[in-house]
Amino acid sequence: MPPIRAPYDRLGKTQPPKMDDQKTSPAQSRQKPTRPADPADPAPPATADTPPRRRRLVPLIVAVLIVAGAVAWWHPWNRGGTSGQPQEARQGGRRGANPMNQPQPVHVATVAQGEMPVVINSLGTVTPLANVTVKTQLNGTLMNVAFTEGQMVKKGDLLAQIDPRPYEISLRNAEGTLARDQALLQTARLDLQRYQTLLSQDSIAKQQVDTQASLVKQYEGAVKSDQANVDTYKLDLTYARITAPVSGRVGLRQVDPGNYVTTGDTNGVVVITQLQPISVIFTTSEDNLAAILKPLHAGTKMSVTAYDRANTTALEAGYLETVDNQIDTTTGTVKLRATFQNKEGMLFPNQFVNTKLLVDVIRNATIVPTSAVLNGSSGAFVYVVKPDNTVTVRNVKIGPVDGERTSIKSGLQVGERVVIDGSDRLKEGAKITIPADRAAGASGASAASGASAAAPASSARHGGHRRQQQSQ
Numbered sequence: 456m457p458p459i460r461a462p463y464d465r466l467g468k469t470q471p472p473k474m475d476d477q478k479t480s481p482a483q484s485r486q487k488p489t490r491p492a493d494p495a496d497p498a499p500p501a502t503a504d505t506p507p508r509r510r511r512l513v514p515l516i517v518a519v520l521i522v523a524g525a526v527a528w529w530h531p532w533n534r535g536g537t538s539g540q541p542q543e544a545r546q547g548g549r550r551g552a553n554p555m556n557q558p559q560p561v562h563v564a565t566v567a568q569g570e571m572p573v574v575i576n577s578l579g580t581v582t583p584l585a586n587v588t589v590k591t592q593l594n595g596t597l598m599n600v601a602f603t604e605g606q607m608v609k610k611g612d613l614l615a616q617i618d619p620r621p622y623e624i625s626l627r628n629a630e631g632t633l634a635r636d637q638a639l640l641q642t643a644r645l646d647l648q649r650y651q652t653l654l655s656q657d658s659i660a661k662q663q664v665d666t667q668a669s670l671v672k673q674y675e676g677a678v679k680s681d682q683a684n685v686d687t688y689k690l691d692l693t694y695a696r697i698t699a700p701v702s703g704r705v706g707l708r709q710v711d712p713g714n715y716v717t718t719g720d721t722n723g724v725v726v727i728t729q730l731q732p733i734s735v736i737f738t739t740s741e742d743n744l745a746a747i748l749k750p751l752h753a754g755t756k757m758s759v760t761a762y763d764r765a766n767t768t769a770l771e772a773g774y775l776e777t778v779d780n781q782i783d784t785t786t787g788t789v790k791l792r793a794t795f796q797n798k799e800g801m802l803f804p805n806q807f808v809n810t811k812l813l814v815d816v817i818r819n820a821t822i823v824p825t826s827a828v829l830n831g832s833s834g835a836f837v838y839v840v841k842p843d844n845t846v847t848v849r850n851v852k853i854g855p856v857d858g859e860r861t862s863i864k865s866g867l868q869v870g871e872r873v874v875i876d877g878s879d880r881l882k883e884g885a886k887i888t889i890p891a892d893r894a895a896g897a898s899g900a901s902a903a904s905g906a907s908a909a910a911p912a913s914s915a916r917h918g919g920h921r922r923q924q925q926s927q
Contacts, residue, residue: 558844558888559877559880559885559886559888560887560888561874561877562874562875562876563840563873563874564823566822566868566869566872567822567823567869568819568821569819570817570818570819571816571817571822571857572813572817572855573746573816573855574813574814575747575814576809576810576811577738577809577810577811577812578738578808578809578810579735579736579737579738579793579808580805580806580808581735581761581802581805582734582735583703583728583730584732585701585703586726586727586728586804587701587728588722589697589724590718590720590723591617591694591697591716591717591720591724592694592718593617593691593694593695593718594715594717594718595621595715595716596618596713596714597616597710597711597712598617599712600614600708600712601613601614601616602615602708604707605705607730608704608705608727610701610702611698613697613698614698614705615725617695617696622688622691622695623692625688625691626691626692629688633681633684633685636674636677636678636681639677640671644671647664647667650664702729703727703731704728705726706726709723709724709725710722710724728804730802731796731797731798731800732794732797733794733795733797733802733804734792734794734795735792736790737790737793737810737812738786738790739788739789739812740787740788747791747812747814748778751775751778756775757775758775758813759810760773760811761795761802762810762811764807766809770802771795771797771799773793773795774794775791776793778791778792779791817855820854821863821867821868822862822863823837823860823861823863823867824859824861824873825859825860825861826859826875826876827873827875834850835850835851835852835853836848836849837851837866837867837874838874838878839867839871839872840887844889845884845885845887846874846884847883847884848883849866851863852865852866
């Protein structure tokens with residue numbers, strides 16, 4: 456009996472067998488004889504297990520197609536054909552315009568002539584001229600404290616009082632001993648005069664006169680010793696009054712009244728710091744030593760200005776006092792001391808300050824804003840504005856710099872105009888435009904400083920404009 460073939464539908468797909476065929480028992484299937492395949496018969500298109508396998512492949516194929524479509528839709532090359540070409544066209548249009556050929560807006564300043572100070576900037580520490588720890592010079596009970604913490608005191612003012620009664624008693628005892636010995640000395644001197652008279656009359660032996668003279672000497676020594684004891688106790692009474700050794704400001708109290716103080720106390724009673732005048736110790740390089748010593752030895756008072764930690768606010772002005780006697784070999788620097796009157800009390804001990812030492816002043820110096828000086832491979836240079844509103848590069852040799860002003864030793868003439876803002880877009884022979892509100896140049900050293908001070912603000916505005924163009 457031939458095997459049962461699955462029927463085909465119109466599309467060539469196999470159809471599932473009918474229920475009657477599926478209900479054939481296994482015994483009947485074993486009884487049906489099989490014949491060998493005939494080569495002339497056509498091959499069966501499919502077996503009964505083919506449809507489930509294809510059904511499993513269909514969802515997999517559909518999922519792969521969905522993923523491929525999603526990737527093709529998201530990937531940038533899908534948008535490159537529409538938006539990339541116009542963007543390149545726009546960029547090409549901007550490149551073709553060549554903005555370097557367009558006049559560039561810049562800000563300029565006029566080269567001025569004025570005084571340029573030669574200043575040495577350093578870091579320093581406020582150091583008091585006197586910092587005294589007041590200690591007791593005798594033992595005793597501290598009766599009272601006569602100062603207030605933080606009070607300004609003068610030299611000789613009473614600070615504290617130690618109980619003076621034991622020393623007053625000792626003083627009276629020493630004075631009594633002195634009076635007794637002085638009386639004995641007076642008696643011995645009178646006896647010596649009598650003995651000398653009798654010796655001249657040859658009435659007594661010379662030995663007795665010599666003995667009396669020696670007794671007078673003994674009494675004289677005893678009187679001197681007694682006088683020293685009296686002076687000692689008087690000094691103790693003076694020490695019982697603890698007074699300020701220097702003028703200055705007292706710190707926190709180290710001992711309270713009622714305590715027994717001794718000369719071995721390390722903390723003392725109070726610490727007094729002199730504030731007026733006060734000094735600042737700062738360091739500078741040994742290379743500047745020659746420029747400092749020359750006017751110092753000539754007797755010139757070199758001005759020193761102390762600034763705060765931010766180096767923006769001037770605290771006090773003073774003068775250079777002295778230079779240390781040796782150079783620190785580890786750092787190659789030398790210490791200097793400047794003195795300040797500190798009338799306003801702006802300088803405080805151990806305060807960190809910035810110092811500016813005025814060494815010299817250059818007269819009739821050529822001055823430009825510091826923002827006009829640029830650095831390149833050939834050194835310092837500036838952009839000089841020509842009468843036809845084009846710029847040219849000119850190398851310059853710079854001199855001392857004072858903040859926003861720079862002196863030029865050579866390369867510029869007074870009255871020429873230099874670019875102080877917008878130079879990053881310039882080159883040799885570039886055309887420029889000068890805004891009307893900033894076309895006026897600086898007149899004098901102060902005007903040059905003002906022009907350079909305004910440069911950062913205009914640079915920030917142009918920088919923001921350039922960032923806006925780039926974002927577009």
